[in-house]
Amino acid sequence: MKKEFPRDLEDEAIYILREAAAQFERPAILFSGGKDSITLVRLAQKAFYPGKIPFPLLHIDTGHNFPETIVFRDWLVQTTGVDMIVGYVQEDIDAGRVTEEKGKFASRNTLQTVTLLRMIEEQKFDACLGGARRDEEKARAKERIFSVRDEFGQWDAKNQRPELFDFLNGRIKPGENVRVFPISNWTELDVWNYIREEELAIPSIYFTHEREVVVRDGVLWPISDFIYRDADEEVVRKNVRFRTVGDMSCTAALASEANTLDTIIDEIISATLSERGTRLDDKRAEAAMELRKVSGYF
Amino acid sequence: MEVLRIATAGSVDDGKSTLIGRLLYETNSITTDKLEAIHKASQRKGIDFVDLSLLTDGLIAEREQGITIDVAHIYFQTPRRKFIIADSPGHVEYTRNMITGASHADVSVILVDARHGILEQTHRHYYIAHLLQIPQVIVCVNKMDLIGYEEEKFRAIEQKFTEFAGKIKSQKQQIQFIPISSLYGQNITTRSDKMNWFKGSSLLDVLESLEVHPNESHAQARFPVQYIIRPRTDQYHDFRGYAGRVASGYFKEGDAVTILPSQRTSTINKIYQYDQAIPHANTKQSVVITLTDDVDVSRGDMIVKTGEEPTLLKELQADLCWLNNEPMTGSKTYLLQSGTSLSKAKITGVDFIKIPSTLEQVSATTIKMNEIARVKIKTAKSIPADAYDNNPSNGSFILIDEYSNNTVAVGFVS
Numbered sequence: 075m076k077k078e079f080p081r082d083l084e085d086e087a088i089y090i091l092r093e094a095a096a097q098f099e100r101p102a103i104l105f106s107g108g109k110d111s112i113t114l115v116r117l118a119q120k121a122f123y124p125g126k127i128p129f130p131l132l133h134i135d136t137g138h139n140f141p142e143t144i145v146f147r148d149w150l151v152q153t154t155g156v157d158m159i160v161g162y163v164q165e166d167i168d169a170g171r172v173t174e175e176k177g178k179f180a181s182r183n184t185l186q187t188v189t190l191l192r193m194i195e196e197q198k199f200d201a202c203l204g205g206a207r208r209d210e211e212k213a214r215a216k217e218r219i220f221s222v223r224d225e226f227g228q229w230d231a232k233n234q235r236p237e238l239f240d241f242l243n244g245r246i247k248p249g250e251n252v253r254v255f256p257i258s259n260w261t262e263l264d265v266w267n268y269i270r271e272e273e274l275a276i277p278s279i280y281f282t283h284e285r286e287v288v289v290r291d292g293v294l295w296p297i298s299d300f301i302y303r304d305a306d307e308e309v310v311r312k313n314v315r316f317r318t319v320g321d322m323s324c325t326a327a328l329a330s331e332a333n334t335l336d337t338i339i340d341e342i343i344s345a346t347l348s349e350r351g352t353r354l355d356d357k358r359a360e361a362a363m364e365l366r367k368v369s370g371y372f
Numbered sequence: 373m374e375v376l377r378i379a380t381a382g383s384v385d386d387g388k389s390t391l392i393g394r395l396l397y398e399t400n401s402i403t404t405d406k407l408e409a410i411h412k413a414s415q416r417k418g419i420d421f422v423d424l425s426l427l428t429d430g431l432i433a434e435r436e437q438g439i440t441i442d443v444a445h446i447y448f449q450t451p452r453r454k455f456i457i458a459d460s461p462g463h464v465e466y467t468r469n470m471i472t473g474a475s476h477a478d479v480s481v482i483l484v485d486a487r488h489g490i491l492e493q494t495h496r497h498y499y500i501a502h503l504l505q506i507p508q509v510i511v512c513v514n515k516m517d518l519i520g521y522e523e524e525k526f527r528a529i530e531q532k533f534t535e536f537a538g539k540i541k542s543q544k545q546q547i548q549f550i551p552i553s554s555l556y557g558q559n560i561t562t563r564s565d566k567m568n569w570f571k572g573s574s575l576l577d578v579l580e581s582l583e584v585h586p587n588e589s590h591a592q593a594r595f596p597v598q599y600i601i602r603p604r605t606d607q608y609h610d611f612r613g614y615a616g617r618v619a620s621g622y623f624k625e626g627d628a629v630t631i632l633p634s635q636r637t638s639t640i641n642k643i644y645q646y647d648q649a650i651p652h653a654n655t656k657q658s659v660v661i662t663l664t665d666d667v668d669v670s671r672g673d674m675i676v677k678t679g680e681e682p683t684l685l686k687e688l689q690a691d692l693c694w695l696n697n698e699p700m701t702g703s704k705t706y707l708l709q710s711g712t713s714l715s716k717a718k719i720t721g722v723d724f725i726k727i728p729s730t731l732e733q734v735s736a737t738t739i740k741m742n743e744i745a746r747v748k749i750k751t752a753k754s755i756p757a758d759a760y761d762n763n764p765s766n767g768s769f770i771l772i773d774e775y776s777n778n779t780v781a782v783g784f785v786s
Binding site (some may be wrong): 078079080081082083084085086088089092093095096119120121122123124125126154208209211212213214215216231232234235236238239240241243245246247258259261263264345346347348351361364 | 373374375388403404405406416427428429430431432433441442443444445446447449454456469471472475476598599601602603605607608611613615616617619644645646647656657658660671695709712731765768770775778782
């Protein structure tokens, strides 16, 4: 397999970013610190150069972050000069708007939807740009590039606005908002080839490092204060890396020795496990992603 | 690396899912966990084979009913190209989704069951490929295994298809026929050893060698302005750039250009891609153009090469496919979007409704969902559109309902 990024996809993504800037009054880029949102920031720099990126970044902070991601986030804000707004899931927990899950598989992943919707309302965002891709998951494969959400952030999968040719219709009523996905047509491999060709910086946890994990149902769970551990579960030290970056409580590690972008790409090309195979939030049910999207997840 | 966009239409019975599954499988594009997941889901549904449609039917409602409702996007890559498949439902009530899927396509793959030959829906699938002027059509005659890989039956289907397509086919469109068996992987990624009488290439070989958007590259230059970049910083105090994606043709530094609809003229000073000035911008490239004069240009305007201006239209004739539950209302004002320009518009007359499968023209006063009609439209602003036949990327438009904000129709300028 050739390690070459198809430039057509960059032109398409820049076109989508410019449509978002032109059609909405107050868009924001959803920024998780993962490779896809890092790619979005780069594309936004290119789309509006020599102007500044005309929208802020919005980070929904679950409080269960990998510390490396937060270090990276703060570095990126400093070097690019882009504005950053943070919404804290903890605030919604403290205010009693959401209740924390309990037990062995507890995660704050589903709670962040409430914080996202609160931030959209408080900040009056009419569009949120996300790094979701259609190849990630089968419900996402059905998503539009401009995905209209109602006042409650809900996705009406069976009744989506038709999207023909290059026309992106972002007209909405007050209270509604649009999720915009500029890299819809990129695959995981495209993102990595782009990061490689553009020489983008990424958080260190994407590369191999030694970490304490427990092996649970064949999956490597990173040890942190945020996961519950049975007394009989043995902690082992392994060389691992992360293929996706979500919460510490829902992102599993991958045994890997890949320490460069080239070796990461080789690993992905020969992988027999899909990208979201390490995401425990998707494993809850066959339609886990669709159900979360229906309730306002991006 | 190039991207080729493919549209497929059909129902599960055609073996469409099996064909896509085969392409993914033989190009190593399905990971083990995804295969295992659909294997388990197939077992739960009580079927004794791996149902590859579960790979693409991403919604709960689709899996429940065993049908494809909306377009799914599927990605795979070979060392030569990246492919995007828009997998669309094939039934008449989803014509609008078929058109949506096909609107992005460089090539349309039409499946025909070798046992049943050309059906009513084959006519409809081809009609859509014709309406959208998709430059390449590949007719895959599937399930050749069930007719003993016989050449005669394949040739009969080929002849019948060529006959009815010939009535409407444009010269620019190419149609190819490939006998395949998706189930046994014959002529999918490698040439079949069961059909030595067939001298053509396998489906994947053909897909890897087709030219990508030939019609747009050879058409006249069109640049719909999306966004104005004015940094107003000390360093770029007087910078004023017009951001957009070249719809067709190409532009280069020094080109004499005309701004539409104002018809003011200027010259291209520089073309930028991020921080690099580039000598020319090709079809589909997203760039920023600066002009030598300080003329008035805003979103919705179009930059074209002087001498290649399209006619400015306020009254136009078009083929329209209605996409919304609520039928067309004659006296109502809609918003017409062509390129990045928006204008109020009214449908002033319906000439006829076309029945895609028989090519019959039926008179009507309204247009219902999934119907295709020839109409007359009046717009408030002048629209710099081309005839769709001459330049597909500047010959289509959408209609938006001002009240619901929905995209209710797609049109093709005659």
